Amino acid sequence: SEIESKGKIGIIGSGLIGKSWAMIFASAGYEVVIYDIISSQVKDALTSIKDQLADFSKSGMLRGSLTQEEQFSLITGCNSLEETVKDAFYVQECVPEKCELKAQVFKDIEPFVRDDTILASSTSCTQPADFTRDLKRRSQCIIAHPTNPPYYALLVEVIPSEWTKPEVVERTKNLLEEIGQVPVCIKKMVPGFVSNRLQYAIICECWRLVTDGVISAEDIDKVMWAGLGTRYAFMGPLEVMHLNSEGFENGVERYGSSIERVSSTFGPIPSFSGEGLKEVVNQMNERVPLDQLEERRKWRDRRLAALAKLKQELSKV
Numbered sequence: 226s227e228i229e230s231k232g233k234i235g236i237i238g239s240g241l242i243g244k245s246w247a248m249i250f251a252s253a254g255y256e257v258v259i260y261d262i263i264s265s266q267v268k269d270a271l272t273s274i275k276d277q278l279a280d281f282s283k284s285g286m287l288r289g290s291l292t293q294e295e296q297f298s299l300i301t302g303c304n305s306l307e308e309t310v311k312d313a314f315y316v317q318e319c320v321p322e323k324c325e326l327k328a329q330v331f332k333d334i335e336p337f338v339r340d341d342t343i344l345a346s347s348t349s350c351t352q353p354a355d356f357t358r359d360l361k362r363r364s365q366c367i368i369a370h371p372t373n374p375p376y377y378a379l380l381v382e383v384i385p386s387e388w389t390k391p392e393v394v395e396r397t398k399n400l401l402e403e404i405g406q407v408p409v410c411i412k413k414m415v416p417g418f419v420s421n422r423l424q425y426a427i428i429c430e431c432w433r434l435v436t437d438g439v440i441s442a443e444d445i446d447k448v449m450w451a452g453l454g455t456r457y458a459f460m461g462p463l464e465v466m467h468l469n470s471e472g473f474e475n476g477v478e479r480y481g482s483s484i485e486r487v488s489s490t491f492g493p494i495p496s497f498s499g500e501g502l503k504e505v506v507n508q509m510n511e512r513v514p515l516d517q518l519e520e521r522r523k524w525r526d527r528r529l530a531a532l533a534k535l536k537q538e539l540s541k542v
């Protein structure tokens with residue numbers, strides 16, 4: 226390629242997430258080598274990446290300042306694990322969500338990487354320490370958990386384990402920021418990390434309200450997308466409270482007791498079964514029939530792309 230690479234990234238696993246990471250790193254000028262246990266999968270992944278880059282370019286959504294051809298020229302497929310990670314300064318593992326499989330992948334690449342290579346996992350596993358505990362290079366391992374779809378949803382949860390070198394945490398955060406993602410550091414291991422904990426809290430309350438007959442499934446989704454979600458696309462709930470009052474402290478004075486009173490009426494964790502399940506499933510299938518899911522996903526992705534574009538423009542003013 227004519228583009229001077231800024232360094233080599235190795236990607237293990239060329240599924241949905243592996244392809245996304247490849248495009249994101251290439252958009253920032255990094256050389257990306259992508260590997261999969263199924264070699265035909267790598268070939269298909271490259272074709273799909275090429276098509277996606279063309280689509281992004283056509284819709285004005287291509288990230289970075291390089292052309293789609295330049296970005297594509299930075300990405301190559303590889304059928305050797307050793308060649309994929311050799312001389313890479315950063316490796317991103319994207320194999321299926323099975324802790325034993327991930328442990329094996331890290332064990333296999335360990336002999337071929339440098340002492341300063343960062344070994345990052347895309348896992349949403351609850352016990353990340355489990356698959357790095359027995360590695361020689363466990364101090365180089367870290368979790369970088371993306372949000373789907375990573376090309377538009379920029380959040381990456383960065384989770385070190387107790388044996389991760391502090392320098393690895395810093396370098397990972399800096400790299401992710403440089404390529405345009407939004408890393409946050411999770412300082413203490415909790416199941417579900419943080420993004421899923423918030424999501425599950427919301428899903429539980431949605432379930433309770435719908436199955437208690439307070440609101441329909443359709444209307445509760447409106448509460449999110451027409452109400453709370455409008456703000457959340459730009460700022461989090463703590464800043465919302467800070468701005469809605471004369472600062473957060475004043476917000477607590479005004480609303481703290483209401484928050485406590487209302488929260489004390491939240492019900493138990495639902496079991497997602499029985500009549501309630503039938504009810505929610507029926508309402509959802511009526512709204513988006515199962516044979517229209519794919520169409521609706523395209524609709525969603527167009528909107529996420531437009532929002533990402535708007536945010537990009539707004540960040541310049």
Ligand code: NAI
Binds near residue numbers: 240
């Ligand atoms: P996927 O199933 O689309 O892709 C996994 C790829 O890994 C496949 O191409 C498979 O052939 C390959 N593979 C299997 N064993 C391998 C091995 N030993 N060596 C190399 N490649 C191997 O899965 P997806 O969705 O891309 O997920 C990957 C990881 O990212 C998982 O840990 C998942 O939890 C995580 N993740 C997924 C998100 C999502 O929404 N799909 C969001 C955030 C994280």
